Amino acid sequence: MKKLKILVINPGSTSTKVAVFENKVPVIEKSISHSDKELSQFDDLLGQYDFRKGIILQWLNENNVEIRQLDYVIGRGGLIQPVTSGIYQVNDKMIEDLKTSAMKHASSLGAFIAQEIALQIGKEAYIADPIVVDELDDIARVSGHPLYERKSVFHALNHKAIARRHADLMDAECSELRLIVAHLGGGISVGAHRYGKVVDVNQALDGEGPFSPERSGSLPVGDIIRNAFSNQYSKSEMHSNLVGNGGMKAYLGTNDGKEVADRILEGDLQALEVIKAMAYQVSKSIGEMATVLKGKVDAILLTGGMARDEVITNEIIARTNFIAPVHIYPGEDEMLALAENIILMDHGKLKAKEYMG
Numbered sequence: 315m316k317k318l319k320i321l322v323i324n325p326g327s328t329s330t331k332v333a334v335f336e337n338k339v340p341v342i343e344k345s346i347s348h349s350d351k352e353l354s355q356f357d358d359l360l361g362q363y364d365f366r367k368g369i370i371l372q373w374l375n376e377n378n379v380e381i382r383q384l385d386y387v388i389g390r391g392g393l394i395q396p397v398t399s400g401i402y403q404v405n406d407k408m409i410e411d412l413k414t415s416a417m418k419h420a421s422s423l424g425a426f427i428a429q430e431i432a433l434q435i436g437k438e439a440y441i442a443d444p445i446v447v448d449e450l451d452d453i454a455r456v457s458g459h460p461l462y463e464r465k466s467v468f469h470a471l472n473h474k475a476i477a478r479r480h481a482d483l484m485d486a487e488c489s490e491l492r493l494i495v496a497h498l499g500g501g502i503s504v505g506a507h508r509y510g511k512v513v514d515v516n517q518a519l520d521g522e523g524p525f526s527p528e529r530s531g532s533l534p535v536g537d538i539i540r541n542a543f544s545n546q547y548s549k550s551e552m553h554s555n556l557v558g559n560g561g562m563k564a565y566l567g568t569n570d571g572k573e574v575a576d577r578i579l580e581g582d583l584q585a586l587e588v589i590k591a592m593a594y595q596v597s598k599s600i601g602e603m604a605t606v607l608k609g610k611v612d613a614i615l616l617t618g619g620m621a622r623d624e625v626i627t628n629e630i631i632a633r634t635n636f637i638a639p640v641h642i643y644p645g646e647d648e649m650l651a652l653a654e655n656i657i658l659m660d661h662g663k664l665k666a667k668e669y670m671g
């Protein structure tokens with residue numbers, strides 16, 4: 315059977331990851347880092363479109379990949395309206411919703427860039443398990459005030475991929491397991507997976523949960539309101555304290571977990587205190603999700619870049635392994651997960667869903 319050639323595009327806040335897969339094998343792949351300075355020349359996220367697309371086309375060119383050789387193009391999906399888990403064909407409604415979304419996230423560029431490249435070769439573009447996958451129990455939507463409904467915004471693609479990887483290793487199906495998955499990346503999301511559905515999770519973009527390398531997570535709301543009306547901060551300063559310049563970066567001046575790990579090895583006690591506080595908050599979120607699953611938890615899975623750091627994982631294990639065994643899956647499976655969605659669709663085992671908005 316002919317091997318499928320799949321271009322996978324995953325724009326993140328500080329990098330653009332790109333790969334060409336032949337079936338499940340990434341024959342070429344690259345993570346292109348973008349410095350704060352490089353991205354600050356653009357007024358907003360959509361302003362980065364030509365820049366990021368140009369980098370991808372140049373990379374394909376350098377690797378002698380002609381786009382007409384591609385069978386499929388898939389991007390990581392961003393801030394559309396809430397959807398169920400699955401693979402979606404990019405359509406006009408999706409593009410419109412991405413353009414008008416009030417919240418911003420780099421993954422929204424995935425659909426735009428995938429669509430433009432696919433159109434050039436007369437094909438459709440796809441996204442899968444975007445960050446707005448919503449499987450919340452109704453009770454989890456209640457925030458505490460009717461003006462505000464809790465939203466499901468999290469690392470859905472990697473949560474689902476790591477849950478599947480764990481289930482495979484256990485010789486089980488996700489639909490048989492009750493898992494707590496903690497993605498420890500630039501942002502942190504902790505979700506309760508009940509028989510394959512993420513029935514509760516913190517809104518990991520700009521609102522809830524543990525602080526992360528660059529996000530503040532949950533903050534005392536009354537103090538935020540007082541600051542917002544104090545005339546001391548602009549709206550964008552207030553927001554960047556939540557996303558981009560919050561969390562570890564606000565305390566230690568860097569969002570780089572490896573740099574902080576090195577500082578701890580050199581004896582930096584402040585760095586150790588902040589990392590332990592982050593692990594403490596992640597552990598509390600895991601405890602919360604254990605109550606969502608009524609204490610019946612088969613396993614706790616730690617994933618994302620920061621799951622490579624033993625100071626963090628050991629602290630979380632010590633605080634949570636009374637709930638269930640803790641398994642560590644460092645890094646992420648997002649690129650492979652996107653390629654796998656295409657392969658399953660091509661083989662007729664998964665049907666692309668139509669995005670209705």
Ligand SMILES: Nc1ncnc2c1ncn2[C@@H]1O[C@H](COP(=O)(O)OP(=O)(O)OP(=O)(O)O)[C@@H](O)[C@H]1O
Pocket residue numbers: 326327328469498499500501502527569570571572573575618619620622623645646
């Ligand atoms: N070996 C390591 N030790 C400590 N921290 C690490 C290590 N490797 C990566 N990290 C840190 O993990 C964080 C990034 O994780 P990851 O790559 O999963 O996030 P991302 O893709 O940038 O963002 P997100 O996961 O929120 O979409 C960074 O702070 C990075 O420095």
Ligand SMILES: CCCC(=O)O
Pocket residue numbers: 419445467468469500501502518519
């Ligand atoms: C909110 C999910 C995506 C991210 O943190 O980058």
